[in-house]
Amino acid sequence: MELRQLEYFVAVAEESSFTKGAARVHVAQPGVSAQIRRLERELGQPLFDRSERTVRLTSVGAAVLPRARAALAAVGTVQSTVDDFTGLIRGHVTVGTVSSTTSGDVDLPELLADFHREHPGIAIALAEDKAAGLIDALLAGRIDVAFVAVGADDPIGLGTATVRNEVLVAAVALDDPLADAATITLAELVERALITLPRGSGIRAILDDACAAAGLTPKVAFEASNPLVVAQLAAGGLGVAVVPGTAVEDDPNVHVLELIEPCMTGRIVLAWRTGADTSPAARAFLARARLAHS
Incomplete structure (x- = not known):
């Protein structure tokens, strides 16, 4: 063998x-x-x-x-x-990411470039997936670290460092009947056709969990993997978007409503396996990433 x-x-x-x-x-x-x-x-x-x-x-x-x-x-x-023993760091590290980490507080290209300059002997691979896929890949050892969207609790078996907190909001077209409102409850929200991220994403899991806890069934009309596209669909009058507030805070094409009863929050975190051997390359990247977002 x-x-x-x-x-x-x-x-x-x-x-x-x-x-x-x-x-x-x-x-x-x-x-x-x-x-x-x-x-x-x-x-x-x-x-x-x-x-x-x-x-x-x-x-x-x-x-x-x-x-x-x-x-x-x-x-x-x-x-x-x-x-x-020799103080030399080489090898490879695989970094997972969700598409929503390409903006906001996570400048992944800059982080990877800085890390490469500091450790040219380490090969870097990038894997993009929904939150559920990234968590499975982390636990299985297929990737070393990941920027992933989660709820209030850490996934079992993973350690995390919060990069940013996310508040979920609703967004509608400027001529939508809700465009004069400032807030919307979850019970009111599920009466409308919804536009959301797909199942397996962290934001969608937060919405689904809140509906399940309240005994409500959301009517999802459209799904898109990028929060910006979700907002664009809402701007076109196709329904009510449920997105992170950071995705629409400067969008002039939609009216944003605060989600209440309950307020739904999530986090973008840097995640890694706990209780497992980690390579020097992965430890070096984790240290650099935590320093960049501390």
Whole structure:
């Protein structure tokens, strides 16, 4: 059994594709397939079900996957230990982000550029997803840190540092009947067609949780992954947008209402795994990011 076979196996499993897995490890697809077949012959069991178009893990493969990740992580700590001893930081760090962190208090391009200048030996990868996907990726070890939207409580297994607090507001077109109002209750809000971020996003989870707690069912008419697009749809008269206040505070095309009964708040946080080994590269980025947003 070779380390590269485990690396190829993990890449294909996480990408659910031999082609995408091969691209991730920068090896031709036939070479990846051949090495995984060698690994399967050595183990005496198939790791992937290849009977359908989508590559899926067999039950044996699913059991092997966390062990393979752990083995690769353990090997990585050998170099990390040497680097710690010599004071040299190198390696790679994968940073997750939601689209709403491209504005406001998080200047991610500047942060990444500053970090690269300070640590040119560290390769940086960026992964964008909704909040739920980023949290899953953090817990699974596929990414090292993430800027993610959450509610008042930290997700289990993650540590966080708050970058900014968000208050959810409603936004309507300037000619909407609500354009003369200053506030709107949640009970009044759900009577209208809503425009929101998609399920899996932190802001949508806050709205859904508030409705569930009040025994209300929101009528979602449109979804968009960018809060600015959500606001634009509201400006076009398609419904009432539910967005972070920072997304519409300077938007002249919508009228903003305070959401009350209840007031709904969330946070953009820098998140990382707790209770797990963290590479020197990830620790260095985490320290730099926390300093930038302290």
